[in-house]
Amino acid sequence: MTILIDRDQGIPSPALVPAEGDLARDHGGADLNIGLINNMPDPALKATERQFMKLLQAAAGQRRIRFHCFSLPSVKRSPEAKWHVESEYSELTELGRHKFDGLIVTGAEPVAPELDQEPYWRDLTELVDWAKVNTRSTIWSCLAAHAAVLHLDRIERRRLPAKCHGIFDCDTVTNDLLTRAAPAPFKVSHSRLNEIAESDLDAAGYQVLTRSAKAGVDIFVRQYASRFVFFQGHPEYDALSLQREYLRDVGRYLARERDDYPHLPVSYFDAATEEKLVRFEKQARHQRHPALSNELPALNLRADIAAGSAAAVLFRNWLQYLGAEADAPALAR
Structure with missing residues (x-):
């Protein structure tokens, strides 16, 4: 599935693609090719598509984004979710036929005691190695972040005494283009049973950008040929x-x-x-x-959660980073 995300385009369904006549307008800058490897559990599969599409649309400004959806074939799916992936997503083998500026890789619901025993482990580690040299930057979210650092540097995640679940204040601890103009502090949704210790990341050469006093490390990065960005939280989550x-x-x-x-x-x-x-x-x-x-009683959220505002800043900065390199060849001509 390939979707052209335009600032003025509605996103009621991930299957809607704009008409060809819409492609001729001037959108100021080269299109960005962004891939989503959506491995989220079946109940969150379609919601994750919409969340990332809306987030990228809000962050893109005048720039157009060509959004490609994939999923690891080894992630176990219900018949309904499997049909959705097979009918709406591109096959993972198509990944190498495109030139991607950025990639977003989500986690999956764990089914094995250890990450390297998961049925999708081989597919995921091959994706890590591919993304290092075939993207300008890749975002690894939650469990995908834990799996990537385990594969790259054998950093083991640690089981938490209780699930880290809620909205947490995060502070910027390192000046970086990714967090430029972010609120101080900013709120991020976290939902995980494990964590990566900051001391392990420091020892392996990762750079921590944001942390929460209650939830620990939030965003960290490492530079390869591609800039790898790791989220322990879920900045894409909507309010519900x-x-x-x-x-x-x-x-x-x-x-x-x-x-x-x-x-x-x-x-x-x-x-x-x-x-x-x-x-x-x-x-x-x-x-x-x-x-x-x-x-169950009627549920009301706190009025001050505002988790999405920080996400828009983070993704706008990420797209600007991708766009600066995408525009460079055009400017040189």
Whole structure:
């Protein structure tokens, strides 16, 4: 699937492609080819497409983006999600036939005890090696970031005592073009069971750009022929992403698909909603049954979450970095 993302183009569906007549307008600068390797779990598959498309559209300004969707074929899918990928996405073998300016690689839901035992491990590590020399910059998100540093430098992730889940204030700790003009502090969604220790990153030569006092390292980078950018968080998440994950985990608990009841996302629901959800948890522990999900209270978010504003700045800076090199050949002619 290849989509031309234009500033004025609506994105109601990832399958919509603008008419050829729209391609002739002047958009100030060379088009950027951006690939998304979407490995997110089935319930988040389509939402992730939309989130990244809307984020890139908001960040692109006058520049046009040709957006290509892929997924690792070794990621296990339900029949419905598999049909969506096979009908709407390009095959991974097509990746080498395009010249990509930037690549975004998402994580996948873990199914094995160790990352290098995941069924998609070989595909993912081959992608890491390919991206090092075939992109100007690649973003590795959440589990994909953990897998990439394990492959590159044998940095092992560490299991957290409890899931890091919520919206966290992050501070810039290194001046870098990626974080230029970012709010101070800025808010980022995190949702993970593991972390990469900053001391391990420092020892291996990575540069930490942002960190959270509560969530740890947020963004870090390393320069190869391509500039690798690693996110432990999810700056692309929309306002309801964490709510959907929380309700999914509550449903899994009620269906006895998980043993522990999920913690509330940090700094996410308003105080009244948190009180209602604490009462619901007590009820769920005594009346554990899938039908109880129908009694979940109405959910309201905090008014100050504003996670998306920082993401727009980060991705605008990333596209400007990609665009500066993309425009250089044209300026030299």
